[in-house]
Amino acid sequence: MNKLITNQPRTERRLSPTARRSGNILTMVLEQMCSEIFSYWRVPEFLVGTVIIPVILFLMFGANVSAVLPEGTAVKALLMASFAAYGIVNLAIFTFGGDIAAERGRGWLRLMRATPVPAWVYFAGKFALVALFGAAILLVVFVAGYLTGVRLGLETWAKAFFTLLLGSLSFSTLGFALGFLARPRAASTIANLVFLPLSFASGFFFPLNQLPQFLQKLAPYLPTYHFGQLAWGSIGTPSDVARFTNQPPESALGHVLWLLGGFLAFGVLAVWGYRRDRGEQLR
């Protein structure tokens, strides 16, 4: 019986006279990206929370620091990188984690699954959002740094900018794992519970050399710490950064490998969460 059905001729496509060809993959991705960006651009709380808070923290706790390290790196420049790193990780975890959980809870993801749009298009929209708002965070913090006296070579500014922006990618899978595993209502609380201690213990709010010993020992096991190291390393000399963080110098490659390892580990978790969520809908 089943065989008979599968071998049936396909039912006829009944196009309306006004229907036009659509579904171009490039247009689909671009429209998805624009929709994500527009829909958050219109939420002032989102702009303030992600773009304005890092610069306010920098102006309060970093801009008035005038110390200079032995090899000439200004502590203020390193603090600027710290608050920028905080802003980037915050954006990544809340966009990739909190938002996805919320949209899953509201039924938006289920509706999208009932359409022919491939799942990766949805994720591409989130990446575009993080790239654009991440760039905005960095621009605002860097401009504030410049106006309060941070002076770096053009090449150094660019290096810091791209290191921080690309670093946001490494937290995408942590966010996805959270987005698909956390219960929708609990997700933003969990994001805070995960992310604030991570930021603090990685020296984003206060330099690591001012934190208690046990946190200094813990930090090298946190992905955020390695992200911070890359950011500081893009601005200061290795021995100045070592003094600033009170950690032995390590090669940039080591930090990149740590981030990559975290990316893959959380990636496995995220895929598991995604499948589980899909399974729950398939039940």
Add this chain to the structure above:
Amino acid sequence: MKVIELQNVGKRYGEVQALSGVNLSVEPGEVVAFLGPNGAGKTTAIGIMLGLKTPSSGKVRLLGQNPESPEVRGRVGVMLQESGVPENLTVEELVRLFGCYYPYALPVEEVLSRADLRGKRRAFVRQLSGGQRQRLYFALSIIGDPDVIFLDEPTVAMDVEARKAFWEQVQGFAALGKTILFSTHYLDEADQAASRIVVIHKGQVLGSGTPAEIKSLVAAKTVRLQTELSAEEATRYPGVERAERENGHLVVYSNAPEVFLQRLFLQGHKVSDLTVKDTDLEAAFVRLTA
């Protein structure tokens, strides 16, 4: 050439048997109503037809294929009960975005007018009333010019006027030769909009037929009154499907209560404590199964 085909489909959630032995076969161009009270299994059945849920037993074919295949998804439109679309997009932006998802799309302008949303095109989703929101979901369900659309309880949050207008929009789309399956718990709605009604209760299909056939099984109105007329005599009155005595009241199930009441008054029967209500579907179904 069936559009939808369910063969002996069952669905179990742990201890709960949500659906059992459901057979359904829908031809191109049919407008089918799934009629049943809340919790009857309508949403589960629609989820299975769409490939959003996998059945515990039985076979499902949509447009002759596996409902999860991308090709089928491109020819199917849906309106789910919970569709938390992005609140900060405008109606027009969202409709256009959805159009990009499908291999073919109707012009945005046409869809907005079919869903009566032209005046709201620049409104943000968050500013829409419950009824407007449902119309937006309808617009999203037709933008891909689908061959078949599924509407799960589409008229919740609509008043009577809005409901009537909504079904006119659906008829307009059906007129393009499309197949439509919707769920509802209102008999009059199923009667008005569908060419075939499938009655579903407690996860089972109780019956299937034209609206006229179904209405003769489930009378639309319940008349309750105190009178000396016996149930047996009442059954012989015009317009009465069934009558019974209940706690000193005569209860009459009818599709034309005015005809019955007119005759009753003409014959000078003493009547008090009279109410006419829409038949409680759940109660009616229980009787059907009993």
